[in-house]
Amino acid sequence: xxxxxxxxxxxxxxxxxxxxxxMKDLKVPKGAFANGPGNADSIVWLNGxxxxxxxxxxxxxxxYSGIGDWHTGQDPHTHPYPECLVFVGLDSANLNYLGxxxxxxxxEEQEAYTFDEPTIVVVPAGMPHCPLTTRRVWSPxxxxxxxxxxGNVPTTTWMGDGVSEEAMKAMQEAAxxxxxxxxxxxxxxxxxxxxxxxxxxxxxxxxxxxxxxRMITQRGQRVLDGLTPxxxxxMAASAPQLGPGNADHLAWFYxxxxxxxxxxxxxxxxxxxxxxxxxVGAHVHPTDEVLVFAGLDPADINYLGAxxxxxxxEEHERYIFDKPTVVVCPKGLPHNPVVVRWVDRPYAxxxxxxxxxxxxxxxD
Amino acid sequence: xxxxxxxxxxxxxxxxxxxxxxRDGAGFKNTGNADSIYWLNGxxxLEGLPLNFSWGFYTGLGDWHPGMDPHIHPYPEAxxxxxxxxxxxxxxxxxxxxxLGEELEVHTFDKPSVVIVPAGLPHCPSxxxxxxxxxxxxxxxxxxGAEPTTTWMGAGVADRQEQQMRQAPPGGAEGVRGPLMVSSFSxxxxxxxxxxxxxxxxxxxxxxxxxxxxxxxxxxTPEERAQFEKMASDGMKVGPGNADDLIWMYxxxxxxxxxxxxxxxYKSPGVWHRxxxxxDGAHVHPTDEVLVFVGTDPSDIDYLGxxxxxxxxEEHERYVFDKPTAVICPRxxxxxPVIARYVDRPYAxxxxxxxGEHGTTYVD
Numbered sequence: 001x002x003x004x005x006x007x008x009x010x011x012x013x014x015x016x017x018x019x020x021x022x023m024k025d026l027k028v029p030k031g032a033f034a035n036g037p038g039n040a041d042s043i044v045w046l047n048g049x050x051x052x053x054x055x056x057x058x059x060x061x062x063x064y065s066g067i068g069d070w071h072t073g074q075d076p077h078t079h080p081y082p083e084c085l086v087f088v089g090l091d092s093a094n095l096n097y098l099g100x101x102x103x104x105x106x107x108e109e110q111e112a113y114t115f116d117e118p119t120i121v122v123v124p125a126g127m128p129h130c131p132l133t134t135r136r137v138w139s140p141x142x143x144x145x146x147x148x149x150x151g152n153v154p155t156t157t158w159m160g161d162g163v164s165e166e167a168m169k170a171m172q173e174a175a176x177x178x179x180x181x182x183x184x185x186x187x188x189x190x191x192x193x194x195x196x197x198x199x200x201x202x203x204x205x206x207x208x209x210x211x212x213x214r215m216i217t218q219r220g221q222r223v224l225d226g227l228t229p230x231x232x233x234x235m236a237a238s239a240p241q242l243g244p245g246n247a248d249h250l251a252w253f254y255x256x257x258x259x260x261x262x263x264x265x266x267x268x269x270x271x272x273x274x275x276x277x278x279x280v281g282a283h284v285h286p287t288d289e290v291l292v293f294a295g296l297d298p299a300d301i302n303y304l305g306a307x308x309x310x311x312x313x314e315e316h317e318r319y320i321f322d323k324p325t326v327v328v329c330p331k332g333l334p335h336n337p338v339v340v341r342w343v344d345r346p347y348a349x350x351x352x353x354x355x356x357x358x359x360x361x362x363x364d
Numbered sequence: 365x366x367x368x369x370x371x372x373x374x375x376x377x378x379x380x381x382x383x384x385x386x387r388d389g390a391g392f393k394n395t396g397n398a399d400s401i402y403w404l405n406g407x408x409x410l411e412g413l414p415l416n417f418s419w420g421f422y423t424g425l426g427d428w429h430p431g432m433d434p435h436i437h438p439y440p441e442a443x444x445x446x447x448x449x450x451x452x453x454x455x456x457x458x459x460x461x462x463x464l465g466e467e468l469e470v471h472t473f474d475k476p477s478v479v480i481v482p483a484g485l486p487h488c489p490s491x492x493x494x495x496x497x498x499x500x501x502x503x504x505x506x507x508x509g510a511e512p513t514t515t516w517m518g519a520g521v522a523d524r525q526e527q528q529m530r531q532a533p534p535g536g537a538e539g540v541r542g543p544l545m546v547s548s549f550s551x552x553x554x555x556x557x558x559x560x561x562x563x564x565x566x567x568x569x570x571x572x573x574x575x576x577x578x579x580x581x582x583x584x585t586p587e588e589r590a591q592f593e594k595m596a597s598d599g600m601k602v603g604p605g606n607a608d609d610l611i612w613m614y615x616x617x618x619x620x621x622x623x624x625x626x627x628x629x630y631k632s633p634g635v636w637h638r639x640x641x642x643x644d645g646a647h648v649h650p651t652d653e654v655l656v657f658v659g660t661d662p663s664d665i666d667y668l669g670x671x672x673x674x675x676x677x678e679e680h681e682r683y684v685f686d687k688p689t690a691v692i693c694p695r696x697x698x699x700x701p702v703i704a705r706y707v708d709r710p711y712a713x714x715x716x717x718x719x720g721e722h723g724t725t726y727v728d
Contacts, residue, residue: 243705244633272633273605273704274633274704275671278705316682318682337705339673339703341635341703342634342638343604
């Protein structure tokens, strides 16, 4: 193989993995990776500083099956950056199936909003949010969750009355024992709030976005009803014709759909070999983005179930992977086509673009 | 794009037109001969390989070369009749009578078949008796000579026709190459008539039905199973883009010719071979071979109906095409993986290996 100019842009998700064996040594409820029974069974968490070439982003991917609070005693909390919390199902035949019931508190009022279908929760910078509670899980596979936060270092100020500096220190030491850099910068707020979910008034309802409201592909066919003319034009430019390897089901949210965030995100299920886009080779965007390829087997977060190639750069350097992987696409860097060589098990893909629009220019 | 080291090894089939004798009124209109055909030869198109081959679509009834046959070549060849039903590789959709030897021994078949013609053996007339598939059938010549060379022995060649065929073809016109056939005329003439045809069995061994080499291991012969298991032990598996049913005939099946060939229909996107290793089947052979990708739409011989990528060389230089194409693989040059990026219409593929066996060594 020739010199690999862009290999620093292609990363296995496992580089952001949490060592759950180490985490188990913590005195925490069974099944929790950190400090809540509802939290992840397995999770990866990548951040701009350590993993994403300095991008102003950190994101996760994890599998969840436990019932209960995600951060017992620690919430509410705030971040200095906005973020999207994306709750998704693991039924690749039905993007609108979550298989769980989730309650999330928003605002200092802790208005408790509940949903049982795939949903994005938009959290503005500085807004107290959580407790986050998994109330019920119906799916035998549990569900998936990713967060997309517009900060290159995960930074949290905990406001719960059950949190302590000692607990924070214990978590950081546990992470250090696993040989990993501490990903989260944690602070404890002087102002403490007791867990006290309140009945929702609707004040924050606009922050709750069901995925079904922005479906653009269903059963392999495009559904563009929800897009503006400009977005349709962009979509046509990036993918004049869907290839056989493209999504079975895909939802796409732009900044306008996310309370004006400088972010576009999508979520989709993919099950077939072949090229993703026909009629276009590589394209560029005026903003940075990451492409995340994740598996759907809750028993093995390091299993993708497919083999995929993607070209990067004007040279069309090809990268091939069969493990869960993130591809960092800095602004202006040509990327694509994506070609799926084989699929053993449906996989998921999500894109996080650091711009509210997703302008695309074909380069060849 | 980087410099294309191997681009001379990929040839669209339309670089070769039909032999001059088949055009301009000197050819075979209103006969059983081809409606459309490409004929590539080693001298002009195949980097000097001792091979010429054709691919064509056929619907007509009757003699293919009225008055001109039998004929001989200084090289052996295999003549292959195949159907165009991608769901049934054992369906020809036509009935053909073929004469072998000076005895004009008639052999008739209505299944996909190969006729082996040793060097110097008089053969033909070839007469299409019936065509039952409404879109006709296809036919390929695999001749082990770099230049198509024929000595016509028929007693019915008109002086004007002979004179025209002896003339140097015009050439030079756009899209027209030539000469593609070196014709001579035997002093010994053989008359073909109902009285001179024979119906013996001297040449039965030269006419063989095409037997599918199923990708289902339960249907393999012990020898094929051993070969398949050897490949599997190397980590190779059949990919989603591979053939549903494949015919593969070796020298031992072809009266000891230094030739092996495949024939199959391909319907699905994806890689053809999975593994061994990350390269998905990059390999070399100790002998030369040509990989030929053709369409199955008789109304347009230039339509492939798919987009294919193939890697060439140790560098894995990738070539992508969506027209009927021949890929020359000189001995020792690594090639593969083959990936079907999309398939709009089932396409066909045949391999021509210039040895009786098909030794394969995976390279990375």
